[in-house]
Amino acid sequence: MDVFEKLKKAKEKDAKFEQILGSMCTMPHEVARKAYEMFIETNLGDYELFKGTKELEEKAIEWVAKLLHAPSSYAGILTSGGTESNITALWIFKKLSKKKEVIVPKQAHFSFEKASSLLDLKLKVIDCNLYMKAKDIKGKINRDTACVVAIAGNTNFGYIDEIEEIAEICNEENVFLHVDAAFGGFVAPFISKKIFDFRAKISSICIDGHKMGMTCIPCGFLLLREKKWLEEIKVESKCTHTKYQFSLLGTRPGAAAAAVYAIMNYMGIEGYKKMAMRCMDVIWHLAKLLDEKGIEYFEPELNLLAIKVRNAREIAEKLAKLKWYVGVDEENETIRIVAMPHVTKDMINKFVNDLGKVIE
Ligand SMILES: Cc1ncc(COP(=O)(O)O)c(C=O)c1O
The missing domain is CATH 3.90.1150.10 (Aspartate Aminotransferase, domain 1)
Structure with a gap:
């Protein structure tokens, strides 16, 4: 056969x-597919070889940063999706805070269990009803807390946590706040008045292109409020033309960057x-x-x-x-x-x- x-x-x-x-x-939309095919051989792990593709990645990140009202100090990473984005955020905040406890709502996606296992983090699960309210985390942050996770569009109900109010608390307590908008990030800005992005005092946010972004799998984004935080995951590559990587993955599909760039511009x-x-x-x-x-x-x-x-x-x-x-x-x-x-x-x-x- x-x-x-x-x-x-x-x-x-x-x-x-x-x-x-x-x-x-x-x-995936036709436009994304076509772009994906055009860049099928490109590798963003060795971005110095694929300068044009790297530019597309940066432009796509810029588009998302604008959508989510990122400050000028931001940095972004194109990831393989929500799981990688969530793991990377917790990786960075563990290193920055040097602490090992992460507060997550009961409705958090199971990728946080993976992050906890990989990074040896303790998840403090908030037993909240349907979504997390500000009052649910009152008194829960302590000196071991590295980071709080809130969700914009939880996996089982599609509900948005009280992110603005939770961000206020995190700011007062001086802990990082990561927002998982893997699902809601491409919907909520268009149909909801709730503020869940950088207009609230959040530290990072992830959003998936391969969900409501209409692009090809794999595609997610992680945005950080401060570019300097990326240094925490900087690794010297000892084999590629490119000297440094700032991502969990090594070889990364440049086709994903081309596809999402194309569909964002088209849509x-x-x-x-x-x-x-x-x-x-x-x-x-x-x-x-x-x-x-x-x-x-x-x-x-x-x-x-x-x-x-x-x-x-x-x-x-x-x-x-x-x-x-x-x-x-x-x-x-x-x-x-x-x-x-x-x-x-x-x-x-x-x-x-x-x-x-x-x-x-
Ligand atoms: C809220 C949320 N975060 C993260 C993820 C994980 O995304 P992925 O499967 O792209 O890694 C999902 C997947 O459904 C999700 O709903």
């Missing part, structure tokens, strides 16, 4: 985006705004259909809706048999629907119909 026949066969086994309702990833703020509003329209449509069927859910804040069910894992498995793939939160007994750009009202209509049968 021709190798491409084999590839085709393998792809046939994958779920199709017309069936995927619970993922935070989506079909522009207005394009992303339109897309975010369309996704919200789909999520409100879902809420309306659930209301009609008397199915309970958590009121959505972003384009993510958590449906209350009795046995989330079992329901998700039954739905998978009908070729609907949803997110599962066993702790809260919810199934998660994310209205990513590929999700249409038509898909939602058919899904709710099937959901009704499954939970009967």
